[in-house]
Amino acid sequence: MLTVFLQQILNGLVLGSNYALMALGLTMIFGILEIINFAHGEIYMIGAFTALYFTTFLGVPFLLAIPISMVGAALLGLMIQRVVFRPIIGKPMINGMLLSFGLSVFLMNLSILLFKADPRSLESGYAHANVQFFGLQITLERLIAIIVAVIFVSFLYLFIQWTKVGRAMRAVAEDREAAQAVGVNIARIHLLTFAIGCALAASAGSVTGAIFFVSPIMGWAPAIKSFVVVILGGFGNITGAILASFILGISESLGSGYISYAYKDAYAFVILLLAFLLKPEGLLGGSK
Amino acid sequence: MKRLYRFFSFSILIIFLILLPQLSTKDYYIHMLVMAGIYSILAQSLGLIIGFTGQVSLCHAAFYGIGAYISALLALNFGLSFWITFWFGGIGAGVVAYLFGCLVLRLKGHFLAITTALFGIMVTLILDNWTELTKGPMGLPGIPNPSPVQLLGVKLQFVSRTEYYYLILVFVLLTALIIYRIIHSRIGRAMIAIRENEEVAQSVGINTMRFKLAAFSIGSGFAGIAGSFYAHYILFISPISFTLPESINILVMMIFGGMQTLLGPIVGAVTLTFLPEFLRMTGALRLTLYGLALMLLIIFLPSGIVGGIKEKWVSFREKS
Numbered sequence: 001m002l003t004v005f006l007q008q009i010l011n012g013l014v015l016g017s018n019y020a021l022m023a024l025g026l027t028m029i030f031g032i033l034e035i036i037n038f039a040h041g042e043i044y045m046i047g048a049f050t051a052l053y054f055t056t057f058l059g060v061p062f063l064l065a066i067p068i069s070m071v072g073a074a075l076l077g078l079m080i081q082r083v084v085f086r087p088i089i090g091k092p093m094i095n096g097m098l099l100s101f102g103l104s105v106f107l108m109n110l111s112i113l114l115f116k117a118d119p120r121s122l123e124s125g126y127a128h129a130n131v132q133f134f135g136l137q138i139t140l141e142r143l144i145a146i147i148v149a150v151i152f153v154s155f156l157y158l159f160i161q162w163t164k165v166g167r168a169m170r171a172v173a174e175d176r177e178a179a180q181a182v183g184v185n186i187a188r189i190h191l192l193t194f195a196i197g198c199a200l201a202a203s204a205g206s207v208t209g210a211i212f213f214v215s216p217i218m219g220w221a222p223a224i225k226s227f228v229v230v231i232l233g234g235f236g237n238i239t240g241a242i243l244a245s246f247i248l249g250i251s252e253s254l255g256s257g258y259i260s261y262a263y264k265d266a267y268a269f270v271i272l273l274l275a276f277l278l279k280p281e282g283l284l285g286g287s288k
Numbered sequence: 289m290k291r292l293y294r295f296f297s298f299s300i301l302i303i304f305l306i307l308l309p310q311l312s313t314k315d316y317y318i319h320m321l322v323m324a325g326i327y328s329i330l331a332q333s334l335g336l337i338i339g340f341t342g343q344v345s346l347c348h349a350a351f352y353g354i355g356a357y358i359s360a361l362l363a364l365n366f367g368l369s370f371w372i373t374f375w376f377g378g379i380g381a382g383v384v385a386y387l388f389g390c391l392v393l394r395l396k397g398h399f400l401a402i403t404t405a406l407f408g409i410m411v412t413l414i415l416d417n418w419t420e421l422t423k424g425p426m427g428l429p430g431i432p433n434p435s436p437v438q439l440l441g442v443k444l445q446f447v448s449r450t451e452y453y454y455l456i457l458v459f460v461l462l463t464a465l466i467i468y469r470i471i472h473s474r475i476g477r478a479m480i481a482i483r484e485n486e487e488v489a490q491s492v493g494i495n496t497m498r499f500k501l502a503a504f505s506i507g508s509g510f511a512g513i514a515g516s517f518y519a520h521y522i523l524f525i526s527p528i529s530f531t532l533p534e535s536i537n538i539l540v541m542m543i544f545g546g547m548q549t550l551l552g553p554i555v556g557a558v559t560l561t562f563l564p565e566f567l568r569m570t571g572a573l574r575l576t577l578y579g580l581a582l583m584l585l586i587i588f589l590p591s592g593i594v595g596g597i598k599e600k601w602v603s604f605r606e607k608s
Contacts, residue, residue: 094338097401102579102582102585224405235398263413
């Protein structure tokens with residue numbers, strides 16, 4: 001009984017680390033560029049496909065394919081930010097939202113044309129290796145998902161808190177004009193933020209693609225969940241987003257295990273409604 | 289003089305709209321006209337919420353679906369006719385919007401947008417999974433046509449698409465009239481004040497929450513009526529017609545036409561109902577091109593066709 005419960009918690013942690021990697025990028029892009037990026041799920045999907053192609057066709061080991069897909073996604077992110085989003089920075093938010101939705105539709109359907117719609121499996125080579133501890137077991141693949149999340153999330157956290165560029169990013173999030181006035185290169189910070197966000201999404205995509213499957217429509221559901229995470233954590237709040245990811249992952253896992261699997265995608269919304277009723281200013285209080 | 293001119297142009301427009309289905313006898317063309325009418329109601333009512341009150345709602349298709357499901361279920365289970373069910377569809381959607389609005393309308397900007405988007409997804413999930421009531425993804429077939437009515441000596445039976453066209457035309461004009469009346473009343477001025485600056489509106493004594501709720505529930509109520517019409521027109525509904533992409537589609541129609549105008553959403557709805565039909569020629573590329581067109585539209589024409597023309601006109605007049 002307890003083992004089953006702990007096993008569910010463990011699955012929740014895997015889900016949570018996936019959401020954390022996605023939501024961090026989203027919340028940064030929101031905080032710094034003030035754009036709700038509906039296309040984030042498509043970057044995640046493209047990251048997964050990059051990893052798939054490198055492992056299957058070029059025989060690159062899976063652990064190396066993750067950084068490769070991250071670099072690819074970062075380059076793509078630079079291009080997207082430069083070509084698509086730059087013209088509408090500072091315009092009403094509904095424009096940015098529709099723009100990213102158009103981008104999402106475009107990327108998703110282009111991928112359906114290029115890669116075909118049917119799901120494929122990404123062979124990481126770790127799917128059958130089990131790790132056992134305290135009577136619980138987890139495949140090495142899922143363990144990698146958690147480890148990857150822990151590494152990148154802590155790296156990002158340190159980067160933002162302790163480096164000069166990180167400080168500039170925080171300054172832009174706080175007040176764009178004031179940051180510009182003291183000599184921060186806004187355009188460069190925007191590019192960097194977008195690239196980092198995309199790289200994180202690609203890492204989540206390749207790791208999760210290995211656990212489940214890879215398909216052009218795989219990005220939609222996790223993107224929606226990470227929106228919930230971003231709201232729960234308080235928009236633009238990184239610590240809040242990390243906390244909220246794991247809360248959501250664990251409650252989804254427990255909910256689909258103990259209540260009903262059919263509604264597994266609805267728990268996110270129930271939690272969100274509860275949060276609005278009980279703690280409307282976001283998980284970590286009124287900090288903005 | 290100006291009044292006479294207005295009356296004249298309005299009459300010509302009405303005569304044109306009445307003659308429109310006679311231009312072609314192709315059934316498909318009239319079907320597109322009816323769909324354009326449904327989308328006009330949806331885009332106009334969304335215009336009341338977003339364009340005039342400034343509250344971004346991404347769940348319009350959910351209320352459209354709620355209206356459709358309420359009237360379909362009433363018609364199928366209790367044998368009620370469309371003339372009764374559409375009231376329930378509209379009021380039902382309005383009530384749900386009111387309750388949901390009480391909870392979320394204090395949110396602003398992005399927060400509100402995402403929360404309403406999630407609400408839309410939640411509604412589709414319920415429609416998909418509450419199989420005892422909604423039959424899930426299988427949908428509800430066999431919804432009856434509106435029962436025949438005698439009107440000015442003409443018997444409307446609702447067997448041909450042309451009769452549906454005239455019915456939706458009446459609905460569209462009534463919606464436009466009601467929204468026009470709202471916008472040009474004290475309520476409408478309060479709504480516009482909220483859009484322009486909520487804090488200032490509050491400081492001059494406008495109960496902003498009340499007007500936001502009013503706009504949200506009235507707009508969503510109209511979406512419910514559109515849904516009801518859709519159910520009794522297509523005679524089959526399933527959750528796939530009421531998903532988030534559909535909400536965005538309505539939003540794009542509204543923006544494409546010009547959201548802070550009365551006529552804009554209708555222009556947008558009609559254009560964007562017919563445009564994808566031309567894109568159909570491109571086959572598998574259709575949705576990819578749709579995404580691309582959407583991006584180009586937002587970058588190059590951010591205030592829509594009617595809005596853009598209006599801006600050009602104003603700057604032209606100021607110059608001369």
